[in-house]
Amino acid sequence: MTQRPVPxxxxxxxxxxxxxxxxxNRAALVAAxxxxxxxxxxxxxxxxxxxxxxxxxxxxYRHFPDRAAVASAVLEENVGQIERTAGQxxxxxxxxxxxxxxxKESAAFISMxxxxxAGSRAAVPAYALELSRRVETAxxxxxxxSHPLAAEPxxxxxxxxxxxxxxxxxxxxxxxxxxxxxxxxxxxxxxxxRPAGE
Amino acid sequence: MTQRPVPxxxxxxxxxxxxxxxxxNRAALVAAxxxxxxxxxxxxxxxxxxxxxxxxxxxxYRHFPDRAAVASAVLEENVGQIERTAGQxxxxxxxxxxxxxxxKESAAFISMxxxxxAGSRAAVPAYALELSRRVETAxxxxxxxSHPLAAEPxxxxxxxxxxxxxxxxxxxxxxxxxxxxxxxxxxxxxxxxRPAGE
Numbered sequence: 001m002t003q004r005p006v007p008x009x010x011x012x013x014x015x016x017x018x019x020x021x022x023x024x025n026r027a028a029l030v031a032a033x034x035x036x037x038x039x040x041x042x043x044x045x046x047x048x049x050x051x052x053x054x055x056x057x058x059x060x061y062r063h064f065p066d067r068a069a070v071a072s073a074v075l076e077e078n079v080g081q082i083e084r085t086a087g088q089x090x091x092x093x094x095x096x097x098x099x100x101x102x103x104k105e106s107a108a109f110i111s112m113x114x115x116x117x118a119g120s121r122a123a124v125p126a127y128a129l130e131l132s133r134r135v136e137t138a139x140x141x142x143x144x145x146s147h148p149l150a151a152e153p154x155x156x157x158x159x160x161x162x163x164x165x166x167x168x169x170x171x172x173x174x175x176x177x178x179x180x181x182x183x184x185x186x187x188x189x190x191x192x193x194r195p196a197g198e
Numbered sequence: 199m200t201q202r203p204v205p206x207x208x209x210x211x212x213x214x215x216x217x218x219x220x221x222x223n224r225a226a227l228v229a230a231x232x233x234x235x236x237x238x239x240x241x242x243x244x245x246x247x248x249x250x251x252x253x254x255x256x257x258x259y260r261h262f263p264d265r266a267a268v269a270s271a272v273l274e275e276n277v278g279q280i281e282r283t284a285g286q287x288x289x290x291x292x293x294x295x296x297x298x299x300x301x302k303e304s305a306a307f308i309s310m311x312x313x314x315x316a317g318s319r320a321a322v323p324a325y326a327l328e329l330s331r332r333v334e335t336a337x338x339x340x341x342x343x344s345h346p347l348a349a350e351p352x353x354x355x356x357x358x359x360x361x362x363x364x365x366x367x368x369x370x371x372x373x374x375x376x377x378x379x380x381x382x383x384x385x386x387x388x389x390x391x392r393p394a395g396e
Contacts, residue, residue: 158364158379165363166356181356185346186383
């Protein structure tokens with residue numbers, strides 16, 4: 001089980017008090033949740049996340065009142081990384097590399113991307129829809145008109161759903177291989193599969 | 199809500215006794231389950247399935263001891279239709295049309311196809327893995343060496359997982375459009391999207 005540190009979240013010390021410690025704990029909890037979800041799925045107990053982050057369960061509950069709050073913090077951080085990458089002087093391949101890293105790491109993110117505006121059901125939480133639209137906006141900033149996914153208006157997010165489909169249900173160590181194969185089958189170039197800023 | 203009859207299962211009368219009635223009830227229950235699952239998802243109550251089939255709940259429980267037994271009967275029938283189509287003098291596009299019809303109709307089938315041998319987790323039921331392998335065998339019978347999905351050994355089932363991913367989470371009336379777009383993005387021809395034998 002290899003655990004790459006996520007930039008800015010590699011300080012997993014117990015709280016020592018104050019707002020700086022609170023921010024550090026929150027970041028450690030989000031990073032820990034991402035790892036635990038990737039390994040054990042979304043049903044993983046919150047106690048495992050607190051343990052991985054090196055904080056007590058009380059600290060976890062202070063930041064996240066329930067399970068859904070933890071999952072949305074992870075999704076928010078994933079989408080934020082994609083947006084930050086898209087905000088740089090970059091190209092679509094690079095942004096897709098970051099997107100693919102999150103598909104590989106985060107089961108919650110995979111489920112989220114199975115949703116889009118046109119096809120959504122009433123049961124889909126509004127925030128998931130909103131996050132999915134933010135991913136689309138970030139990708140579209142770098143989509144050249146000649147790109148294979150620029151032909152029809154919904155091709156881009158259908159393709160993202162397809163790559164999600166290629167990794168869903170796969171063991172974690174198979175996901176990158178399958179995601180890369182999926183992009184290859186779509187004829188789409190993907191840059192390095194890694195988190196933003198590495 | 200349009201309900202196309204599935205061949206051989208269009209007789210939804212209450213049991214009148216005897217093995218023939220039992221077979222008819224079972225077929226009606228499987229067809230009803232497919233429709234109810236497609237409309238309401240896999241959490242639909244068994245009572246809704248019995249009602250749709252026009253039988254009492256006692257009859258349902260005589261054929262299917264629990265929820266999982268109903269779902270596997272639907273899956274078994276889906277895979278059987280794909281195998282029967284592949285057993286005819288046909289081509290891959292026609293078999294993919296039947297597969298796509300089932301992706302469109304059956305939420306359970308969609309989940310099943312997110313599984314493959316290489317990527318499976320211990321939690322995946324053995325029968326789902328076996329059914330997925332049978333789908334692969336049926337498709338491979340008609341896969342020409344020059345086909346876009348014949349380049350790498352796992353491309354075929356990765357592509358099936360990708361098309362599943364394109365329809366997962368979409369409203370039922372969006373699924374055929376999305377599945378067709380997915381096959382188009384893969385450069386793969388698909389025949390009429392309909393059940394076997396129609």
